[in-house]
Amino acid sequence: MRSSLAPGIRLITSFSRDSGYRGFTLFLTFLFYTSYHLSRKPISIVKSELHKNCSTLIRPPNLNGTDNETWCDWAPFDQDNYQTLFGAVDNSFLVAYAIGMFFSGIFGERVPLRYYLTTGMLLSGLFTCLFGLGFYWNIHSIWYYAFVQAMNGLVQTTGWPAVVACVGNWFGKGKRGFIMGVWNSHTSVGNILGSLIAGIFVSSAWGMSFIVPGIIIASTGVLCFFFLVEKPEDVGCSPPQHHEDNEKEPLLQNSSSNEEIFSSPGLSNSISSEATEEHTEAISFCGALRIPGVMEFSLCLLFAKLVSYTFLYWLPLYISNVAHFDPKEAGDMSTLFDVGGIVGGIVAGLVSDQTGGRASTCCVMLIVAAPMLFLYNHIGQHSLATTIGMLLVCGALVNGPYALITTAVSADLGTHESLRGNSRALSTVTAIIDGTGSIGAALGPLLAGLISPTGWNNVFFMLITADILACLLLSRLVYKEVRGWCGHSPRQRGFKEI
Numbered sequence: 001m002r003s004s005l006a007p008g009i010r011l012i013t014s015f016s017r018d019s020g021y022r023g024f025t026l027f028l029t030f031l032f033y034t035s036y037h038l039s040r041k042p043i044s045i046v047k048s049e050l051h052k053n054c055s056t057l058i059r060p061p062n063l064n065g066t067d068n069e070t071w072c073d074w075a076p077f078d079q080d081n082y083q084t085l086f087g088a089v090d091n092s093f094l095v096a097y098a099i100g101m102f103f104s105g106i107f108g109e110r111v112p113l114r115y116y117l118t119t120g121m122l123l124s125g126l127f128t129c130l131f132g133l134g135f136y137w138n139i140h141s142i143w144y145y146a147f148v149q150a151m152n153g154l155v156q157t158t159g160w161p162a163v164v165a166c167v168g169n170w171f172g173k174g175k176r177g178f179i180m181g182v183w184n185s186h187t188s189v190g191n192i193l194g195s196l197i198a199g200i201f202v203s204s205a206w207g208m209s210f211i212v213p214g215i216i217i218a219s220t221g222v223l224c225f226f227f228l229v230e231k232p233e234d235v236g237c238s239p240p241q242h243h244e245d246n247e248k249e250p251l252l253q254n255s256s257s258n259e260e261i262f263s264s265p266g267l268s269n270s271i272s273s274e275a276t277e278e279h280t281e282a283i284s285f286c287g288a289l290r291i292p293g294v295m296e297f298s299l300c301l302l303f304a305k306l307v308s309y310t311f312l313y314w315l316p317l318y319i320s321n322v323a324h325f326d327p328k329e330a331g332d333m334s335t336l337f338d339v340g341g342i343v344g345g346i347v348a349g350l351v352s353d354q355t356g357g358r359a360s361t362c363c364v365m366l367i368v369a370a371p372m373l374f375l376y377n378h379i380g381q382h383s384l385a386t387t388i389g390m391l392l393v394c395g396a397l398v399n400g401p402y403a404l405i406t407t408a409v410s411a412d413l414g415t416h417e418s419l420r421g422n423s424r425a426l427s428t429v430t431a432i433i434d435g436t437g438s439i440g441a442a443l444g445p446l447l448a449g450l451i452s453p454t455g456w457n458n459v460f461f462m463l464i465t466a467d468i469l470a471c472l473l474l475s476r477l478v479y480k481e482v483r484g485w486c487g488h489s490p491r492q493r494g495f496k497e498i
Contacts, residue, residue: 018237021229022170026179028228029163030186032117035217036159037190039128040093042198042209043149044313047086049206050077074206075140085142087449090313091442092146096153098438104157105288105431113162113427118225120158125218127152132210160406160434161427168411169231171240180407181349187403188338288428293359294413296473297405298436300362303470304402306440306447307369307463311337311398313445318456323381336388340395345403347396357485358409359477362401366471369397370464377460401470406434440466 054072070078077085108116131148139145171179194213201208232239288294315334319325325333344365352361372394380390410430444466451458 021237025170033163034186034190035220038194039213039217041191041194045198046206046209049202050074051082076142089149092150093153094442096150100154100157101431101435105161105428108161108427113230114228117162118221121217121221123155125214128214129211132207135207161430164430165427178349181346184345184403184407185342298433300470300473301405301437302440303466305437306444306466308402309441310444310448314448336391337395340392341399344396344400348400348404357481359474360481363471363474363478365397365400366467370467373464
């Protein structure tokens, strides 16, 4: 009888109830974080409208005022220090995001994820719209726009810890790196959609460039409230297997002198004693920091995100200045860096799944990235083909480790077996890692702005140094993974012996 079923029905019935819910959750969380990034992107598109070259435009005869150079600009961005004002608006968001992220995970562990995400997306929609309403309300105060961006940065911290925690609840370690590598493309998809939507309205009424994305993210918040399922147990599905069945001993048991050199004094006993008790209390901030590997990956992400966000904010200007593309072509060309990042994230996830070495995968990509950044600066603009190729390669190598750490690594550490009986650490761990990385995201563009007047070579030396530091911070974890592969200690997948 089954052969007589329509092909579409056979396809639907081939999926189990568990896999159906997992796929639906993956799709929803992809959609949610796409909307987060979609609402962040308009500011970079609208900048060119807030301050532009008025001498190339025809001034309306009935326009009041006598300044022929800035009549078309939007105050207060019509001043000579407009770049500083744009920087203040950008850093209002980034600094607030970095600070808020450390607290966001703590709240996320104590509030149902569905309510937390819904509230965050509704508030993000509100503050995104408020920025755009400045156009219709004729607001010309820098403090208004900086305040709105700062508040938006705070409420946007609800997104990342919550969606990673939700995906981590549904997917075990087996193929987590690959699944999250593909899933992490929501960042680039959101950036692209945000650019396209903002571009539609930017020349006619730039306020709509914010209002439309604001309505979109608020609408996805409503979808979250009605459809998100936080855990498999909530709908009678089987939970994922985060650890091996044969793991019986506490993670940080001092079984050999060789392992003691990698453990902080007092750390093993405190975590092991906590691990032996079944509990469901949300983990504390300090407790999350004591999870082996959290500190190293957090600091590594600080430098990795510094490099990534420097490219995000400065790459179009670099291409325009060095390769002499016009601004639109430079902006279009810079998207190749994001395309390479998607590929890099997927490759990093696949390799780390197969080898069981998250730290080693990140380290190898960071090591290769340093000389590639040097080559891109020196030969990357010689021809169009070279520019395209180097942007794709550099994007993969720079964003690959960044994507792996913020997704699979965060989920692995948030379900680390030192937390036996406590599954409510994902949000806090993710917030700590991404919050530390966000400090680098704020520092990178700031340092680039200070260094770029001395020459682009110095900017790239700064980026290469950051890559090397990120690699060095993982050296202890890489050493332990290599020892496991060489048979000096039992080989474990993920973070069993970190």
